[in-house]
Structure formats: structure tokens, C-alpha cells
Amino acid sequence: MEPISLKTDRLVLRPFAPSDAPAVHAACQEPDIPRYTSAPSPYTPEHARVFVEDTCPKGWREDSLYTFGLFTRDDAQRLVGSMCLVRLALSTPERQAELGYWTAKEQRGRGYTVEAAREVVRWSFADLGVERMEWYAEAGNEASRAVALKIGFRMEGTMRAKIPYNGTRRDAWVGSLLPSDLGLPTDAAYLPFPERG
Numbered sequence: 476m477e478p479i480s481l482k483t484d485r486l487v488l489r490p491f492a493p494s495d496a497p498a499v500h501a502a503c504q505e506p507d508i509p510r511y512t513s514a515p516s517p518y519t520p521e522h523a524r525v526f527v528e529d530t531c532p533k534g535w536r537e538d539s540l541y542t543f544g545l546f547t548r549d550d551a552q553r554l555v556g557s558m559c560l561v562r563l564a565l566s567t568p569e570r571q572a573e574l575g576y577w578t579a580k581e582q583r584g585r586g587y588t589v590e591a592a593r594e595v596v597r598w599s600f601a602d603l604g605v606e607r608m609e610w611y612a613e614a615g616n617e618a619s620r621a622v623a624l625k626i627g628f629r630m631e632g633t634m635r636a637k638i639p640y641n642g643t644r645r646d647a648w649v650g651s652l653l654p655s656d657l658g659l660p661t662d663a664a665y666l667p668f669p670e671r672g
Contacts, residue, residue, distance in 0.1 A: 478535045481543070481598055483590045486555060488543040490535065491527035495544055498554040499523040502579040511616050512577050538563060545578075545591045555582045558591050560599060562609070570663070571607040572599060576622070583618070589625045596626060600654045606661050607651055613638050614646040628652045 478490040491499065500523035503509060509516035527544075534540025541563070545555040556578035563572050574595065578588045599605040610628050612619035624630070628650035637647035654661040 476535055476538055476541070478532070478541075481594050482548070483594050485548055486587060486591055487546050487548050487552075488558065488591055488594065489546065491531050491542065491544040491557075493524070493528050495554065496520065496523040496527045499527060499544075499557070502554060502556070502577075505580040507580075507618075508577045511613055511619065512575070514577075534559075538565065543591070543595065545587060547587075553582070554579055555587045555591070558588070558595055560595070565603055565605070568663070570604055571609065572603075572605050573609040573611065574599075574626075575610075576619075588622050592622065592626045596652060596657070597659075600657070600659050600661070604662070605654075606663050607653060610650045610652070611637065611647045613640070614648050616648070620648055620650075623650050626652065627656050629656065 480487060480489040482488070497520070500518065500520050503514050503518040503523065508514055509518055515522050531540070531542040534542055540559055540561055542557060542559040545558055547553045547555060556576060558574070558576040560572040561575055564570065565572070574592060576588055576592060596608055599608060610623045611634075612623070614633055620630075629652070630648065630650045632649060634647045634649050636644035638645045653665065655665060
């Protein structure tokens with residue numbers, strides 16, 4: 476797929492450019508980003524360069540990873556964070572993806588990540604035909620969970636030993652979001668398992 480850009484009231488979501496590498500490198504020095512994402516630690520300038528110049532463009536080209544840089548729409552155009560769709564399965568019948576994100580430390584607490592995620596989710600459901608969006612985070616990552624809940628994700632439980640990290644396996648929280656959760660149409664009917672009272 477050709478990379479696209481999206482806009483919200485306060486943000487522009489666009490593919491990273493080579494000139495963004497220094498800002499990505501600076502943001503990823505904050506310990507929680509490599510702690511809770513797949514970013515290496517320590518995070519070097521070369522990691523940032525490879526991410527913005529190779530990994531992200533390749534993901535768009537191969538329809539395997541759609542990554543957006545989140546930037547303020549004001550004159551400063553500050554890096555807010557990164558958001559991506561991973562584990563893409565856009566052909567029928569799968570039509571699902573996973574939403575991942577990180578936020579630069581100085582931009583947290585302003586609602587930017589929720590704002591960006593709502594737009595990425597809307598685009599995924601309306602334009603890509605995604606019928607199930609998934610979210611995972613290491614159990615205990617309350618900040619990521621709070622964002623997911625504000626977007627509308629429904630928590631489905633805890634997956635044991637889902638995330639390998641530094642030679643250990645960690646439990647993960649998992650949630651999902653369906654177009655119908657947001658009042659959006661979908662081509663596939665959903666037949667939920669009946670609740671027993």
C-alpha cells in the first residue's frame with residue numbers, strides 16, 4: 476500500500492521521514508518505551524535511522540506494518556509518538572489487525588494518543604475493511620490499558636506467557652474492538668456466544 480497521512484483536530488499522522496530520526500531517537504531514551512515495546516535498549520541513533528528509513532517504508536510496501544508518526548499540527552510540529560497496525564491480515568476471512576503505540580514522555584497526559592488512535596481505528600474499519608482490531612500490552616501497563624479503554628476496546632482477559640522480554644515470558648492483557656462497538660457497519664455478521672445468567 477502507498478503510505479497515507481491522516482489528520483485530527485490537533486495532530487497529523489504521517490509516515491516517518493529520514494529527518495524524524497533524531498526526534499525518534501530522543502523519545503526512545505525514555506525507559507518505558509523500550510520496556511513496553513519492541514524497541515531495543517539501549518536505543519541508538521542507528522536504531523532510529525533504520526526504523527524511519529527502512530522498517531517503516533518496508534512495512535507499507537509489503538502490507539505488513541502500517542506505521543504513523545504522530546505530530547502536532549501547530550507550527551512546532553513536535554513528535555508526539557508512533558502508532559502502527561501490526562499483524563495485518565486484511566484478506567477475507569481474517570480482516571483483522573493489532574494496534575500498537577508509544578507516546579513521547581513530554582506529550583503524555585494530553586489525550587493525543589487517544590485522539591490519534593480513534594482516527595487510525597476509524598480508517599482501519601472504514602477504508603481497510605478491518606473487522607476485528609486487537610490490542611495487547613504487558614499485564615501491568617496501566618497507561619496503555621487506559622488508552623485502549625478510552626478508544627473503546629473491550630478487555631478480554633490475560634494471556635499467560637505471551638510476551639518474551641529479556642529472557643523471561645510475561646503475561647499480557649488483551650482487548651478487542653469491533654466496528655459495531657463504534658456503531659460502524661461491517662460486512663461480516665457477528666454471532667456472539669450467548670451469556671448465561
